[in-house]
Structure formats: structure tokens, C-alpha cells
Amino acid sequence: MPVGAVLVIGGGIAGIQSALDLAESGFKVYLLEKLPAIGGRMSQLDKTFPTNDCSMCILSPKLNEVGRHENIEIINNAELVGVEGEAGDFKVKIKKKPLYVDPVKCTGCGACSEACPVSAIDEYNEGLSYRSAIFLRYPQAVPKVYSIDKSKCIGCGICQNVCVAKAIDYNQKEEEITINVGTIILTPGGKLADAVKREEYGYGVFPNVITSIQFERLLSATGPFEGHVARPSDGKEPKKIGIIQCVCSRDAKTNEYCSSVCCTYATKHAIIAKEHIPDAEIHIFIMDLRTFGKGFEEYAKRAEEEYGVKYHRGRVSVVMQKKNGNLLLKYEKDGRSHEEEFDLVVLSVGFEPPEDMKRYAENLGINLNEYGFVETDSFNPISTSKPGIYVAGVASEPKDIPESVAQASSAAAKASSIIASERGKLITKKEYPPERDVTGEPPRIGVFVCHCGINIASVVDVERVAEFAKTLDDVVFADHLLFTCSADSQERIKQAIRDYNLNRIVVAACTPRTHEQLFRNTLREAGLNPYLFEFVNIREHCSWVHTDKERATKKAMELVAAGVAKARDLEPLQYIEVDVTKKALVIGGGLAGMTAALELANQGVETFLVEKEEKLGGNLQHIYYTIDGKDPQELLRELVEKVESNPLIKVYKNARVESIEGFVGNYTSRIVTEKSVEEVQHGVVIVATGAKEYKPKEYLYGEHPRVVTQVEFEHMLINKDVPNDVIMIQCVGSRNEERPYCSRICCQTAIKNALKLKELNPDANVMILYRDIRTYGFLEKYYKEAAEKGVVFVRYDPDNPPKVRVEDGRLVVEFYDEILEDTIIAEPEYVVLSAATVPNDENEEISKLLKVPLDANGFFLEAHPKLRPVDFATEGVFLAGIAHSPRLIPETISLAYAAVSRALTVLTKDKIIMEATKAEVVRERCDACGMCVKACPVNAIEITEYETRAGVERKAAVNKAVCLGCGVCSATCPKAAIVVKGFTFNQIKDMVDALEEVDAILAR
Amino acid sequence: MPDSAPKTISVDYNKCISCGICIYVCPHDVLELKDGVPVMVGKCKVCGLCSASCITKAISMTAKKFTDEGLLDVDVKDVVVFTCRRNVEKGKDYDATVISLLCSARLDPYLIAEVFERGARAVVVSTCGSDCRNYPGSAEAKYKAEAVRMMLEKLGEDGERVKVVEGNFEDAINELKAKNFDAVKNADDLKNALLNRDLRAIIARMRGIVEDGNVYGEKIDYEQYLKVLEDAADKAIKFSIISKNLNGGAKVSEIVSRTGLTYREVLDAILEMKRKGLVELEIDEEVVVSAKG
The missing domain is CATH 3.40.50 (Rossmann fold)
Incomplete structure (x- = not known):
């Protein structure tokens, strides 16, 4: 019998998301955290890109949710000692280090910390300030319990005496516990590289050279100067800040891979710094600008255009310090060397595997990759080499918060898959104290x-x-x-x-x-x-x-x-409870849709899969090999076979969803195929409608037969049509006025196809004309490999793009080479265009059908770009795959599982709790005119007949489960006969009146 | 005030923060914390160690003669002797100011700073060694004197100005007089530092933790503890230097030019002063520090 509990190792944002998803879908969760408080790296961040949301403000509700969740047990200040058993039934030994404070008694008042005579470097503030030997990692820490740093404590006994709650316990001893879980999710995050390794930048020697995470702390309200930027050498506000990218990333000396997040976080640092110091001048030194995520390219553009941030393409060779503490940066740009003075230099340090990764690997028996991160497979991006153990977040590859959160949900889906039979067996229901009756009490x-x-x-x-x-x-x-x-x-x-x-x-x-x-x-x-x-x-x-x-x-x-x-x-109002139809509708039968449908079915959920084409597979049908040598066609065959043979999945091909009515837990949809119209009931919807390759209008595409797109080129290569001379042009239809976003996948696709060509024809000439090569994460090695194999990379400026023309039937490409400082004319056999990934035309229709929004580029817009990457704001509707934004196979798979995990939090409940703020008809005043019925955008109101003493009366009635509480009805009704609970006429009138009374009150 | 309020000592309940140091140090185990304040549970031998060790100076001796003011009601000569009264020869005329304590345990390091501020050039501390009737009171006095020596050196003064002897102190007076020390510069910084709560706590617990063991039942090596003490002393000295130079509010650059401390030292210190609620920080082109409250 498997065990209905999961161990999540690491309490950062990924671990938090995995824990919440699992706990909300019926599993007991143990959340292991090595520090006394959960929150991880995100708790140290000031703002998050690309929305500049306050990091703590969006994290804190999640911390609290974990802290108070009845099915999550936080095991803090603890480490993994050993694991026995196998998938479905692991025995895990955990060493709990003493906090020396009783978490039950500690009220978090801080008197101990205030009285403690010893101070120590504050790690939370990255060494920029001090804390006591007894301390709380950060003000919003969960669990809110102080702990003693034994390495700094002298044992004077003061804290015990000043603690009114008598929570200090010096006798606490290290303790070993054993827990029994079915599966394990590894989310230990990553550590930041030690900038000292790049000694030419003077970190640790020059006080005004700081790391990006230190800068983050300087910018933060809970930072050393409460959000004021004061440079370390003299406390002066820096007016000119230099930010150096790729410190210990993309670097032969330290880490070869790209850390994926630094270009965008540096952009954020620049924007936030400008908001703190409006007259500051900010320069970012980049190799390539890798703002490849959803909304990131637009963010960098804003930094440049609205905030005047300057990006320099050129590697800084050395940083020197002047007497006044200012720093001289030497860098190469356009083949010349430059020197510029700055008040403060920020080093954008990259990710490395966490300190204890090797120990985790040994204890868990999982493999690590060449870089020391957890080894995964691009078709199983969440699975480790050992069954029953999954990985999410930075532990498997550097990635940003939304990708980590998506993977965390994914891991929750995978981790619950093999223990699905035990759902609900080890959990308890949260009990609230009885509600106090306040009727008749005057307001207090x-x-x-x-x-x-x-x-x-x-x-x-x-x-x-x-x-x-x-x-x-x-x-x-x-x-x-x-x-x-x-x-x-x-x-x-x-x-x-x-x-x-x-x-x-x-x-x-x-x-x-x-x-x-x-x-x-x-x-x-x-x-x-x-x-x-x-x-x-x-x-x-x-x-x-x-x-x-x-x-x-x-x-x-x-x-x-x-x-x-x-x-x-x-x-007082009462929540409304409605039943849940435990079935799902998945729209789109590509990689994401099929992956989602299969996982839902694995977890026992009956699923309707709707595909508009006659065959399942979507874009996957046109991908023949991956950059890491895997076979997507085999994956496709396998998926199609499994989906089509699964008794819980009903596939509709050549089909479309004509209408969707209802609300979370209770949807009714009409699925139309050539032969039939079928009405199905389901509790959730997953939108996995994909996207497509742009058909370029540029570069003679469609006019000359040897101008092709990457997808067409891949098809050529697989059919052994192997040319000798190819020029690829990047960013065709992306990162321009019409489509400001980055299509993310094209850099790797170009390199993948270039390498394939080189493999088939080692003598072939391949040149890639690019703006920025965005081989993020571990893809960087393929960029390097391509360069080593003779693929020529030439950068072009968007203001001076390459020109393609035909001369006497020959293709001619003209471009400016920045390094040679000359215009080059080449005559390749083929021009291959890395065309944008564009949203599907049906998106608009589906968006209207489901009442979910699209972003400015026509992709679906998730509920929150950081912490809810696969949710829609509309409950019960989820998003998967490249309908979200362009992404690679592993990322698509990850979003699909994530959507399933989120859907399971709905589908595994017997009842859904809904808001009580719904419209209600005041029958005495209603004369059934029907205006509200017409006004209601969700068809929640109808005119019904009531038996009364006076006979049958016609009145409006509200279906509360459908009602959104928007209030249109109330605003429309000529007789004030329909009100929204919690937003009544009187309440609103009182609010308006109160606004006017403030002056009088202030004058009192 | 609790019923069992001690008679031999007076506790200022507004100052007491319930740290319990007095309970740890009392050689006769006659103090206990009750409702957060010290109460007497046995017979007090009036050694004064609790008062000398109290980190907020909430405890004073009830007998006027042995309060700080009482003890310091003397003319300060070049050499000042703090001694157990048993070591004083009656009727003898010493070439020094002799401050007779009931027991050397009563030696508050702050008293040494105070006499330096009032012009003393050297200080002798005379204890009864292992013969102390309030043992380890004499040892506590020795640790406290050592702490002051260390701090004098931090301030650029000769630590030899402070000498600890057992029993007769006449030779020590002559020896120190012969060295012709100048007056201590910046004795006010030494004094203010020795009023710093954290530093006082670390000094007061040093002997106990090094010789007998701490709350975990572990002894901390002397040298290792000394490092903690030096850090705290460093900080306390900087706090007093900076506080003196704030004049209502000062930029970091002004503090640097007024004090001769480096920027790094000032920034480090003010962050700690802010954490300890001593100052407020603002930024306007650069950090501005003002005293709190």
C-alpha cells in the first residue's frame, strides 16, 4: 500500500507551491527546511520582474497559507539524513537541529533578540547588517519562531530571563525523526556563485563592488537602510551605477551555463534603482541580453526607453578602485577599449547548485548532471533518475520564479500520481472555532x-x-x-x-x-x-x-x-457550497493537451480532449529531433497511443468547443465535430491550444523557394535534403514593433538545426545572423559547441537588419559585421528564417467563450505572471503549453503537469466553497420587469413563479452558484429590488457620506 | 515593588530588564527572579557583585557609602586604589586615593573609567585572591579590571595603568607613580562605553562562562571569549564616540571628519546603533544620523 504523504525538501517558493498543491488535493505534506524559516531566496527579494510586484507582498500570503495549513507540517531547522524504501513507501530520516526556543510558546515578540548582547553578521541582509545571536530571519518569517545561532551564542542566559513566554529552552537537543512518505519532491533551490572567483572585479576588496543579491537587500524596505540606497564605502547615494552581467555564468573559469535570470533581474535592479534615485545613471554590461521570458523583452525595452537604462554589449575586463571609493570599469565595446567611472558596481551573480546537493544526491540515490544540478530528461523534466523522487525549481537548472512555480505544481502532479489511491487518507480538516453570534451587538x-x-x-x-x-x-x-x-x-x-x-x-x-x-x-x-x-x-x-x-x-x-x-x-454571510463534477475538459491535443489529459486520467479523472485537427500532436508533429538528441516523434507516437487507448480519455478530433456554460466545478460544454454535437459536464477546463510558426513577410519568404523557415528547414534535413551553404536570420517577426516579445525558442532551434546540418554535412557553411543569442540555462553548451564546430555567429543591429535579395536567380544576403566594421555580401544556398511563434487565431474565440483574457500579444494571460503561471483569474480554468507563451518541449510538459496539479486542487474536493457576496432579490419590490435578466453577463438570473398567499407571483430569482456578484443587476434595477450581499445600497451610500465627513472630523 | 524586595540593595524597577545577570553572579545564591525582577531569597553578604554587574545599572547598594556616588565622594589623586576593605591598613596614609569597597566584588568597571575622567592616571585593584569571603567576587573584579585594561589599549592608552594585586597594594602604588602616566584622553568615551548594556553583560558573564560554564553547561575558552568581549568593547567605544559627535543630527561624512573613524567603522556602528534603538537614520544624498528619543 502506498503512503498518502509527500516530503518536500526545501521551503522556498517552489517547495511552498508543491506543498500547497498537494495539501489542497488531499495529501499530507512534510515541508523540510534547513533554516528556521521558510521563504527561500524569494523572501530576500525586494521586487519581482516583470511587474515590479513587491516580492514579500505576494509571497507573504503563501507563507501564511503554508504556516496555517492543517495538512502541511513544516519541519524547520532540519536536514535530511537518510532515505530507505522505494517509490510509494519511503522511510525518511531527518535530523532536527535545536532551535533552543519552543515554537509553541514563542510569540515572536523579539524581546530576546533585543536583549541579546552578542551580534553576528545578518545572512538575510547578505552581510550588510547585523543581527543578534537569537534572531528571526526576517520580520514576516514563517514559522514565526526565534532561534539561537549556537555558533554565536555565548550562553549568557539573558534571553531566557527576559522571555515572558518562557519559550527559551537551552536543553533542547538534536533529534532524529523518521517519517513515512509515498513520494519526495526536491526543491532545495540554488546558491549564488561566489563573486570572489572573478577576482578582476574586486568583490570583497573594493567596498563599493557588491553582488546583485546585496543590491536587492539595499533596495528592500527590510534592508539595512530601509530601502534607501547607500553605498557601503561611505553611505552616499550612488548617482552612477554599473551592473556587470554573467559573473560566474557563461564563463569558462567558473560555470559554463547561463543562469537565465540575471539579465531580467539586472533590468529590474536598474528600474527600481531609478525609482529610488531618479537622477541616477545606470549602465548594464551584457554579453547578450537574454530577456526571453513572457513580458521580459517589453520590460527591458521599457528600462531603456522610459528609464534611460543603458545596455552595453561588451565584457568588463577589470574593475579598479579610485581613492574616493569610485570604481573604474574597463571594457571592450565595438572592438575598442573604454573606461568609465561609477559610484557603485553591482555584480549579477549566477546560480550554482546548493551546498548540500551532493549529500541530497547520495541520500536520495539520484544522479546529478555535469554541472552538479539534478539530472533530468527533457521529456521528463520533473523526474529524477529515481522513481518516486521529483525535482522542481533551480535545483535542476537555473530558472526564474514563474518557471519554478510551474515546475513545483508539476512536481506535485507527478508526486501524487503514483499515490493517487491514497488521496485523502492522511489529512485532517481544518476546524474553526464556532462563530460568535454578533446580532444585536452594537458595532465594535x-x-x-x-x-x-x-x-x-x-x-x-x-x-x-x-x-x-x-x-x-x-x-x-x-x-x-x-x-x-x-x-x-x-x-x-x-x-x-x-x-x-x-x-x-x-x-x-x-x-x-x-x-x-x-x-x-x-x-x-x-x-x-x-x-x-x-x-x-x-x-x-x-x-x-x-x-x-x-x-x-x-x-x-x-x-x-x-x-x-x-x-x-x-x-454575517455564509459561504455557498456547490458540488464538483470530477471531470475535465482539455482544449487542444498537442503535447501540452495530451500530457495533461494523460496525467488527469492517471489520477482517475475522466477527461474530454478536444483537438481541432484530424490528428493529435499539434506542433510536435513537425519536430523531428531535439538539441539533446531525443526523438520527439517517438514521444508523439507514445503519447497518441496512450491517449487514444486510455478508457478515461475521450478524444474529439476535427472538433471545437462551441459553448461553455457554468462555473468552477460545474461546467457544461458543447463539443462539435463533423459528425456530432455532444454536451459534456466537467468541473475544470485546461486551455492548451498551442501556437504556431509565423509565416514571414520579410526576407523574400514565399517569393524565393530557397528562403525557408526553421520548421521547413528541419523537414528538409530529415529528408536528407542537405545544403552546403546556409545563412540563418534570427528574430524574424519577433522583437519588433508589431510583435515586441521574444519567441524564446528560435535561438536554440537555429543552433539545433545548424548542428544537425554540421552533423550531416561537416563541410557545410552555416552563419547565424542574430541580435542576442538566447541559449539560456544549459542550452549554452550547444551555442559553444556550434561555435566550435565552425558555425559563424554575426550580430546585427535591429536598426540595420540584413537584406535579402535575388540577383540573377541567386540569393544574396547583405549585412553589416560589427566586428569587421564592414558590410558583407554573401550568396548562400539557403536563407533560413527563425520565424516568430505566434498565437493561434482561435485564441480570441476561446478567450470569449471562457471569459479569460489574452495579453497584448494574443497569448493567454495567466492570473499572476509570477506566482500563478497556469491559473486563470477565473476559477476552474487553467492554462498549459505554448498557448501561455513560446516555450520548449520540457517547459511545455512542465506547464501541462502544472495545470493538472492546479486542476486537481479543484477536482479532488467534494464541494467547492464560493463567495457569499451574491445578488439577492428583494421580492416585495420586484415586479419581474426582467431588466436584470438581460443585464446579467453570466445568465444567473431568471424570472420564476412563486406560490404566495395572494396566488402565483412572478419574480426574479438568482442562481447563486453562477452569480459572480458583479452588481450589474443591482445597478440596473429601477426598483432597487436586487442587491448584492456585502455591497448593499446602504453600505455604499454610507461610504460616500463618510468621505464627505472627514474634514469635519479632522476639524474637531 | 514585590514584598520580598531586597533590603541591602535597591533595585530600580524602571531600569531592570529582567536579564538575570545578578542571579547568575551572586556568590551566595541569594537572588532569584520573581515576576521578572530580582528578589532576595537568602541572607545577603553585601558583597556588591550584583550591583557591579548589573547591565542597566538598576541595582545600587542601599548603604549610601557603597553606592557609586558614595564611593566616588573622594578627591582623586594620580593613583586611585579600589580595594577590599580587608586589605586597607587602618590609619595608614597612602600616596593615593584609596576607595575601600566592602569586597572587591563591588568593583564596577565603570568606576575605574569615572576616576580616570576625574584625573586619575593609574588605578590599582586590590583583591583578596582565593581568600575572598565572597569568592569568586575577587576573581570577578580581576576580570573586570582586565576588561578595562583591554579597552584602554583600544583607546590608544597604556593598559598598564590598571594593575590588579592581591592584598597589599603599596608597592603597586609606587610602581605606577614611577611610570608618570599622563591623564587618560577620552576617558568619557571609556566611561560611556562601560555603560553600554551589551558590553556590561559580556563582561559580567565572562568569569562564570569561562571558568564554570554557560547555560548549555559548556565552558568557552578564554581567548575565544576575549574575542567576543573585544568586539563588544570596540562597538561600545564607537557608539560613545559617535553619540558624542552627533550634535542633534549629522551626516556620516561629518561624523567621519569629527571622529577620525573611517567611513566603514561609522557605517557599521550606526547600523548597530539603529538596531539597538539608539539612533535614527535617514538618507538624503548620504546617510544622516540622529539620536533617538
């Missing part, structure tokens, strides 16, 4: 105003806002908190509810979109109905959009007054 309102680090407090005077709140009627308690979303803040809110007998809570902080559930849960935990909560957004509505501090503070007060006014009228 508590207001919590958030600093959000400096996100709010740097503009809005939060202390004054809190003081102001105290003056409002019915407010019996008001406070301001550094991060209202942190775990200890939840405890403070609950404490205040108890101490002051509060029955309405107002939080003035950020957005309900990300944080409302968190606070509602806090209310439930304190025995209050979750709808007795009102959220006021003073970040997006005040501090992020205003610069005038005084007026922003006033506006915050007005919004708080309005929030309090609404809070007075809040009434």
Missing part, C-alpha cells in the same frame, strides 16, 4: 493600518491614519503594523478581537485580490464571521499613485472613514 470596530514596509509608510503617514481611525464612531481599537499580512500580525489581530471584543475588522493595506482571504481566515480563527471584514486599499489607491504625502495621507483617512462606515453595516 477594530482598524489596522499597514506600513507595508515602506510601500505605504513612505508616502502615507500611517500612524496618523491609525490615530484618525480612533476618532471615528464605533472604532474601539486602532493600530498600525509593519506588515499586516505577517503571521504575528494575524495573532495581534486575533488578540485585539478577543481583548476588545471587536465584531467588525477594517484593514487598511493593499488589495483584496491577494490578501482578502488571509484576513477573512484570521477572523474565522478568532470566531468571527469572515464577512465582518472590510478591506481598504491605501497602497494601490494612495501610496503607489500619489507623491504628495500630505494629500495621500488625507485620502487614506477618507478611505478608512469610508471603510469604517461600511463596516458598521456589515452582516
